[in-house]
Structures are given as C-alpha cells and as structure tokens.
Amino acid sequence: MKRATSVLLVAAAVFAASPAFADARSEAKSQVDFGVNVALRGLWREAIYRWEKAVEIDPTYAAAFNDLAVAYEHEGQLDKARKAYEKALEVEPNNAQIRQNYELFKEINDRASQKDK
C-alpha cells in the first residue's frame, strides 16, 4: 500500500515537473515578469501585449489574467478587464489579492455603467 502511494506521488511530481508544463509556465512567467517591469515604468500597452501572450501560452496562469485585468482597467477597457478578472478568479477563486482588485474594479465599473435616471 505504501509502495503504491509512493509510486503515485512520484508520478504526480514527475507530471508537475514535466517539460511541457514547466516550459509553458516558465515561458508565460517570463512574459508576466517583463510585463510587470514595464508596467511599473508606465508602459501599460507593452505590458498588455506581454500579458496577453502569457495567458495565451498558459491559460491557467491566474496572475497573468489578474495583471492583464489591471492593465485593461488602466486603459479604460472595462469589459475586457471584467472578463480577465473573472478568468483569474475562475482559476484561483481563493486568491485574496485578485479578489481585492476585482472588488475595487467593480466599484468603478458600477459607477461607469450607472444609467441616467
């Protein structure tokens, strides 16, 4: 029984560390890192380009979707921002930072979409 468990654990580790998974994630991560660096310097369009690439490479990368949502928000593309936040939360529903960003975004989005009475 213990041997079977060990074999399963080894198999899981091997799968997680498999070149395909690691390559996609590390490639996406390098795009995300680059995006963060340029966003911190105010180059949001370049950051969007990088983060869009990151989510294309790894559609399970919640941080990339979060960053993309923040950038869309900064550019006033509120529909795209909402979709990206929703995707980030779909991947990581319990991520407190993403949830906090999303709550702040919703406040602004509600205000922007408020209909005239």
Added chain:
Amino acid sequence: MTARLRRTSNRLALGAIAAACAVLAVACGGELFEVPIETPIRAKLDVSAFQRVLVAGFVAGGNDELDTNQETVRLLRSQLRSKSSLRVIDADAMTLIEVAQDQNKAAAESEAAANRVSDRELVDKDKTASAAAQPSALPQKIREQKDLEPYDRLFANTAYWKRIGEEYQNPLIVTGSVLFAPRTSAGFVTRETEVYDGLGRRSVVPTRTYMERKGFVLRPKFVFIDGRTGATISSLSRSEEVLYNAQQSTPALSSYFELMDRIVPDFLGTLSSQKIKGTRILLK
C-alpha cells in the same frame, strides 16, 4: 531487506513531495507589486456641441439655515471650472421657485380667461372637468420631496428654456431641484466596543445599542437642457443621507458639503470624462 526497501520508498515519497512543492512554489510565484492606476471613465452625456455651460439655478428647499439654491450653484460652477472643459457662465443664480410661481399664475389666468369665454356653452359637468384641467397651485415652501414634484413642469417648459438659451448664446443649461432636509432616526445600531478580559487583553466586539440620531438628507435632481432648443437632454437623480449622534451638533452647511462630496463625482461624470485614481496589485 524489507526495512531497507521501506526506508528507500519513504525517502522517495518525501523527495517527490518536496519536488512537487518546489514546482508549485515556482509556479505560484508570490511576488506582488502595488501600482497606482488611473481608470478613465467616458462622460455619460455627449456635450461636444457645447462650449459653455450655464448652471442656472435650482428649485430648492427643505432647510431654513441654508440657501440651498445658491450653495448648489456655487459648488457646481466651481467644480465645472476646475474639472471640465466647458466654460462656465457667470450669472446670478436664478430663483426658479419665483419663475415657476409666475408661470403657474400666468397659466392659471389664461386658463380662467379661456373658461370665461367657453362657460356660456358648457354644461355643469364640463365645467367641473375644465376646472380640474387648471394648473394646480405650487407650494410656496419646500419642506419635503412631494413639494418639489409640481415644479417639474418648469423643466419641461421648452419655450422658457429656449429663451434663456438665446439670452446666453445657446449654452448647455444645468438646472433641477434640490431637497436638503433634516432627518432624524431612532433604532438599534451596531457599534464596535473595546472589551478587556481577565488578563487585560483588549479586543473589539460588535454590540447593538439603541441610538437616537439626527442628520440630513440631500436629494438633488440635475436636469440638463439644450440651450439651443430648450429641450431636456438628460437628468440625474441622487439621494444621500448622513446621521450623527443626537448629542452631536453639526452645522447644516458642513453636512451639505459632506453629502455633495458623494454626489459631485456622478454629476461631473455625466458631463466630462473622469480619471479615477486607485491602486491595484500586480502578481508574478
């Protein structure tokens, strides 16, 4: 032999767990960066046809301590001057209550004259119907929301607003009604209270207490009128209130500004694009 095998498989299992954790740690990252952002919000109303704006005046009331019409005109003009591209026309704030009363009186008189002419031909039943069609009297003092409602027909008087528009060379006209009235409330409220246990440790617990509170309610309705045609383009209604402890004495003017602070961003957002500042967290 069996023991050695068991030790080997245990080591393998631990190694696998460590490897999986390392992979997950790398994958999950964990670095975060707080960044300032400015979200641009487009204006709700297309005011590109106008270069100038006239904040004409408001049908206002609800409080004797404050000239709500004057204060609202002054505040909106100063906000528009600093936060919109429209040129603000400086003019005396119109006393729209008087304007509406005059219009109402004129309408009643012409209605009465028309009735006198047709009275000879009307039977009793029709006379009653004719009297009901006369414009109802406008309340002299504005105390509550329902007192403001009869004044709404002033904003629909396109001929009047067209004339005002011509006088000021066809600007965008901002008018409407504002109720700023005292409000009292009594009931249970949840407050956070400090408590100390036997060891002197402090904690904060929510407690429900009965409180009498007083404050104000502010209900503006902004009406945006095309000065070229006199027609209403749009309107915006908001309602905000603030309540304080009954023992606390807060001047009406400071409560008015506190409430207007919450409403002005929406007002400005109707006329001009805004940038909303905030911070967000970027993740790696």
